Amino acid sequence: MGTYKTSDFRKGLKVQIDGEPYQMTEMTFRKPGKGNALYECRLRNLVRGTMMSRTYRGGETLESADVEEINSQFLYRQGDMFVFMNSETYDQYELTSAQVDENWKYLKDGMACSMVLFNNNPISITPPNHVELEVTYCEPGAKGDTATNVTKPCKVETDAEFLCPSFINIGNVIRVDTRTGEYIERVRT
Structure with a gap:
């Protein structure tokens, strides 16, 4: 199994600490007036989803995660x-x-x-960054609500609910961003 030196540290790096895999979500480099450089890292446990903070001195190494x-x-x-x-x-x-x-x-x-x-x-x-889901239930939109940014909850085929504009109706297909969970657009079929 390989190792990473502190100079290799970056966001998204997958490392192994105490036999468990972690992903670096943040990495800040700091050089104090005297002494070694410091690498402050925020790590997310890939198995449990917990977060932890660790500080490493320049020249230290971490095992790469399998x-x-x-x-x-x-x-x-x-x-x-x-x-x-x-x-x-x-x-x-x-x-x-x-x-x-x-x-x-x-x-x-x-x-x-x-x-x-x-x-x-x-x-x-x-999942992919964008998915297309069919609306299975939503309240009808009120007339005249198209000029403002009015939203309503819409239930989709996966039984999840997303906030959509008031012009969305049952049977429409919507595109959703899976990274943010936000409505992007209505898909023309």
Whole structure:
């Protein structure tokens, strides 16, 4: 397994601390008047999702995490379990609702996703940046509300709710940004 020196530290780097994988979410370089440079890091545990802060001196090293990112396909949901398939080897993986987290809102059968494996065990998935979802229920919009930025909750085919403009109706297909959870546009069909 490889190692990273402090000069290699950057946002998004995946490292292993005490046998668990972490991803650097922030990294600040500080050079005090005397002594070694300091690297202040915010790390997110990829298994548990917890955050921690650590400070490293210049020249220290960290082990690289044994994580692999693969292309996968969402197959179906069974209770609290989500089943995915590796697109190349056709191996199937089950993730709990805690591992899938808020991403369940965007998952449609057959959707391509990116999956992170740690020691060949799945730990998280990332849906595409934009998904198209059909609106299954929403209140009708009031006449005359088109000039202002009026929004209403709309339920989509995945049973999630998103705030959409008042002109959206049942049966419309909307595009949603999975990184922010915000409505982008109505898709013309």
